[in-house]
Amino acid sequence: MTTLKKPASYRSYNRRRIWAGYGFISPAILGILLFTMAPLLYSLYLSFTNWTVLAPKKWIGLANYRKIFMEDYFFVKSLKATAYYSIGSVVAIIVVCFFIALLLNSAGRAKAFFRAAFYLPTVVPVLAGAIVWVWMFNVDFGIVNYVLGLFGIDKQPWVGAPDSVIPSLIFIAVWGAGNVIVIFMAGMQDVPKQLLEAVEIDGGGWWRKLRSVTIPLMSPVIFYNIILAFINSLTAFTQTYVLGRNGGGPNDSALFYAFLIYREAFKNQNMGYACALAMVLFVIVGVFTYLLFRLSASWVHYEGGRKG
Amino acid sequence: MNYRVRGRIAVYSLLVLFAFLFLFPIYWILRSSLLDFGEIMSYPPILFPSALRVENYDEVLNRVDFLQYILNTFIIIVPVLVGVGLTSSLAAFGFARIEFPLKDFWFSLVIMTILLPSIVTLVPTYMGWTELHLTNSYLPLILPAFFGGGAFNIFLLRQFLLTIPRDLDESAVMDGAGFFTIYSRVIMPLVRPALVAVLLFTFVGVWNDFLGQLVYLNDQDKYTVALGLSTLRSNLTSPMHLIMAGTMIMVVPAVVVFLIGQRYFTEGIATTGIKG
Numbered sequence: 223m224t225t226l227k228k229p230a231s232y233r234s235y236n237r238r239r240i241w242a243g244y245g246f247i248s249p250a251i252l253g254i255l256l257f258t259m260a261p262l263l264y265s266l267y268l269s270f271t272n273w274t275v276l277a278p279k280k281w282i283g284l285a286n287y288r289k290i291f292m293e294d295y296f297f298v299k300s301l302k303a304t305a306y307y308s309i310g311s312v313v314a315i316i317v318v319c320f321f322i323a324l325l326l327n328s329a330g331r332a333k334a335f336f337r338a339a340f341y342l343p344t345v346v347p348v349l350a351g352a353i354v355w356v357w358m359f360n361v362d363f364g365i366v367n368y369v370l371g372l373f374g375i376d377k378q379p380w381v382g383a384p385d386s387v388i389p390s391l392i393f394i395a396v397w398g399a400g401n402v403i404v405i406f407m408a409g410m411q412d413v414p415k416q417l418l419e420a421v422e423i424d425g426g427g428w429w430r431k432l433r434s435v436t437i438p439l440m441s442p443v444i445f446y447n448i449i450l451a452f453i454n455s456l457t458a459f460t461q462t463y464v465l466g467r468n469g470g471g472p473n474d475s476a477l478f479y480a481f482l483i484y485r486e487a488f489k490n491q492n493m494g495y496a497c498a499l500a501m502v503l504f505v506i507v508g509v510f511t512y513l514l515f516r517l518s519a520s521w522v523h524y525e526g527g528r529k530g
Numbered sequence: 531m532n533y534r535v536r537g538r539i540a541v542y543s544l545l546v547l548f549a550f551l552f553l554f555p556i557y558w559i560l561r562s563s564l565l566d567f568g569e570i571m572s573y574p575p576i577l578f579p580s581a582l583r584v585e586n587y588d589e590v591l592n593r594v595d596f597l598q599y600i601l602n603t604f605i606i607i608v609p610v611l612v613g614v615g616l617t618s619s620l621a622a623f624g625f626a627r628i629e630f631p632l633k634d635f636w637f638s639l640v641i642m643t644i645l646l647p648s649i650v651t652l653v654p655t656y657m658g659w660t661e662l663h664l665t666n667s668y669l670p671l672i673l674p675a676f677f678g679g680g681a682f683n684i685f686l687l688r689q690f691l692l693t694i695p696r697d698l699d700e701s702a703v704m705d706g707a708g709f710f711t712i713y714s715r716v717i718m719p720l721v722r723p724a725l726v727a728v729l730l731f732t733f734v735g736v737w738n739d740f741l742g743q744l745v746y747l748n749d750q751d752k753y754t755v756a757l758g759l760s761t762l763r764s765n766l767t768s769p770m771h772l773i774m775a776g777t778m779i780m781v782v783p784a785v786v787v788f789l790i791g792q793r794y795f796t797e798g799i800a801t802t803g804i805k806g
Contacts, residue, residue, distance in 0.1 A: 245624075401799050
């Protein structure tokens with residue numbers, strides 16, 4: 223038998239609890255301070271300097287930012303390419319993966335096999351995936367153009383031309399998004415069968431079921447996947463690094479923002495300028511994430527007020 | 531044929547078509563890695579290699595040093611797994627099982643770091659390691675794992691911990707157990723599936739990482755598989771069939787790890803997705 227504890231020992235238990243709480247989370251908090259907060263502040267400071275590693279740091283005020291917004295042709299180009307890829311890949315991933323998850327959900331016994339098949343490309347290293355896709359997309363020797371040729375379709379340039387490189391990379395992004403399918407499938411299992419049957423009794427077809435039951439009930443999961451795919455699209459680097467001799471795609475048409483920062487910092491040694499670029503990205507991500515969360519209030523429904 | 535049967539057939543044929551498209555590139559790496567230079571450049575492409583040229587692998591592993599690169603990659607992976615397993619589970623336990631002031635504030639900070647693309651902090655973090663003269667070593671790739679082990683992993687483990695009934699902790703407290711005992715003796719054994727999922731994700735994550743390794747490692751004898759493959763590819767004299775053998779070497783461990791731990795992968799992903 224345990225005896226009831228006296229108030230005094232409660233107080234000491236409380237103190238112990240607070241110490242323990244902070245003890246358990248302290249490595250993670252230190253990590254955030256050391257590897258996120260400190261770099262952010264350091265980056266902000268460096269963005270006002272012209273540090274080039276070899277030469278000593280010199281404070282140059284807003285000159286880096288002025289250059290970004292007034293003169294840098296690559297910044298604008300990169301922003302456009304990144305926005306195109308980001309929006310395109312998020313929309314394509316959500317639509318295609320939702321559709322495949324719907325199919326899988328009605329697949330019965332073969333479900334596990336197909337789920338594994340769709341997830342497999344997600345564990346294939348991005349570098350390996352990019353290398354084989356570039357090879358498959360090759361204009362003259364690639365299997366893709368060969369198969370299209372069998373159907374009488376002319377050879378397409380794919381990753382080899384400025385107009386088609388980003389759609390091709392979006393295609394590759396969908397290929398590697400099997401985790402989104404798995405998350406959608408798990409969410410669909412929570413959609414109550416009775417609700418779907420109720421629509422059926424009212425004479426509603428599959429579209430009605432999708433529109434009035436599945437999509438509204440799945441909205442938190444859809445939102446989660448949009449956020450994840452959005453952040454993921456902004457870190458796209460490897461897929462453009464492997465395009466061509468110097469990366470960035472033909473004529474810098476796939477000059478993604480992450481690649482631009484890398485190129486300024488590690489190829490051109492403009493550390494200060496790269497930090498300014500990173501701060502601009504930080505603000506852009508902040509604004510867009512905020513907008514996504516704000517907008518979500520109007521279309522994401524949480525059951526019984528369950529918190530997101 | 532009635533409506534339902536036709537629907538089934540449509541579903542299955544679409545699934546087979548999609549699955550074929552998803553798996554085909556992996557098959558294409560395998561077939562390309564078993565051809566010789568003439569065969570790989572032939573058009574129309576050879577769909578099934580006739581003579582399986584396993585020598586390609588021998589050449590890449592030994593002459594191009596991939597064996598060394600594999601070893602190097604594991605020098606990073608093993609300590610990272612230890613750090614992630616330890617510190618992410620500690621943090622998740624703190625957030626899920628202990629009440630303390632400002633807990634919600636710290637947790638939202640953790641969540642916010644998930645939303646921050648890593649490229650934003652890459653350059654200043656690199657400069658920090660430069661000041662410490664620790665670039666061109668494995669430390670910048672290993673040490674962060676011992677500080678929380680990744681916000682996403684903390685999130686995943688916490689979600690899983692919240693599903694375990696509180697009565698367990700309370701009865702242990704009644705028996706006089708401290709928090710660390712509850713963590714190590716009561717809770718950890720119960721979260722093994724989620725922990726395995728986290729470790730599998732981490733393995734694949736380090737194995738697949740490219741940008742971090744590209745930035746921090748300069749000497750070829752320190753190269754990882756990703757850097758070795760990238761160098762092999764950018765070398766103009768490298769023949770395509772050897773690049774493909776190198777690519778296959780990079781694909782196989784990730785795929786094997788996935789196939790072994792498939793159950794943990796899908797459960798782990800589902801845990802983060804539904805109970806947001």
